[in-house]
Amino acid sequence: MDVHIRVENLTFRRGARKIFDNLSLEIPRGQVVAIMGPSGTGKTTLLKLIAGQLTPEKGRVLVDGEDVHRLSRRRLFALRQRMGMLFQSGALLTDLNVFDNVAFPLREHTNLSENLIERLVLMKLQAVGLRGARHMMPSALSGGMARRVALARAIAMDPDMIMYDEPFVGQDPITMGVLVTLVRKLNTSLGLTSVVVSHDVQEVLSIADYVYVISQGQVMAQGTVEVIRNSDDPYVRQFLQGAPDGPVPFHFPAEDYKKDLGLC
Amino acid sequence: MLRFVQWLGHHSLSRIRAAGRLGLFLFSLLPALPYALWRVALLLKQVYNTGTLSLPIIMTAGLFVGMVLGLQGYNVLVDYNSEEAVGTMTALSLFRELGPVVAALLFVGRAGSALTAEIGLMRSTEQLSALEMMAVDPLKFIFAPRFLAVVIVLPMLALIFSALGVLGGYLVAVGWLGVDEGAFWSQMISHVDWYDDVINGVIKSVVFALLVALLSLFHGAEAVPTSEGVSNATTRTVVQGSLGILALDFILTALMFN
Ligand SMILES: Nc1ncnc2c1ncn2[C@@H]1O[C@H](COP(=O)(O)OP(=O)(O)OP(=O)(O)O)[C@@H](O)[C@H]1O
């Protein structure tokens, strides 16, 4: 198996809180890998560690065999040109309109003619259904639309891998269906490696090849969709079914409730 | 008492740490600056944002300050029968002191605060992260053009301020109070030295510009990514910028005109 992204014994801390404790996982090339886990476990943090935006306390991340946190800035930037990332918030450049946002990486990194850039951008916007919104400013977009523009921007450079942070949140059922197919299609037609962070269990499971469930700094469960669906691990079952009671705590770590309220 | 010492220690440590970060920031920004010259479009956009948009406030303020100088100067000088010197006095105060200082103070409030808020918001909306992910260095793309624009623009604004101030003084002294026009100009021209007065004033405003550019970008980059954090950062830029300008002005004046 050809491993595209390898995370080895990663330990990362935010203040006193350990977000990851000796986390290891592998993401095979050309597959759609889902990363699931409760809110606040550090899924976004994991993507940022993989992209080299955060530095781990221990352990390393290898992308294409290169240790992301050991690379010089120049080599890291070269690597990032082959990485796409869809931010949870969209993170569009607010002083550029939709068209220019999607054209931005092309203009910065290639010498393509304006003509060709226009055609490429319109194709990417068409893929996310927003060709008609090309003249709008980011402030005029809804949250779901902004995220679709960000998706078009993330695929503008035709990267080898894309990391999607919550791509389906805030989309209506129809758009969600289109996006789910798009993620899968990009993956098969371009041979992309896709890392999908999402809470939309059914949608993700419908396109993923492999699933990691992380919680409390560790991989709680992993396997193909079949394995995960049929898992009898109470933790995984609770997460897939969304039951409020079970081994997954709904609450952020806190003092005893009664004590906090001063009742005892 | 122990509390106070503890507070003092903590306070000064965090101050020192902040100064260290400011130095590091400057150190990492320096190598990126040449790129701003290369990306002319980005630079011009910032020159417009910080400079052209500050023109109205700078010009209006310059005119009024000059008019006040003309009036006050006349009132003092007329007692000594040397009211023709009002032109010299106005021009000297403007080019040596008030032009660079007042223009810089207005500029921190008008453009420095805007830069801090803009960059603070870019950070809190993850635009800076997104640029990094697209392999575009925010230092080169965002910070360098803004830094250079401020350094180019502020000295020019200070000169414009002084020029408008001289015009204001002229209007009041000659137009209103009846000082002799020929004497007003000839005295001014023979007493204002190009190098000693004008160039020294420009050097002052370059130094102020470096300070304002550094502070507004640094506080923007350090802003806690919340609305309160951005507003605190903006305040910090204006307060530290204004005090810094006045302190530097004293030092520079002592060095130049002594
Ligand atoms: N800048 C920060 N400073 C301190 N703590 C942070 C910061 N960013 C995130 N955290 C903490 O790190 C933990 C993981 O955050 P992260 O955003 O990675 O979660 P997530 O799994 O993506 O959650 P969600 O599903 O809600 O997006 C959270 O508990 C959060 O409190």
Ligand SMILES: [Mg+2]
């Ligand atoms: Mg997240």
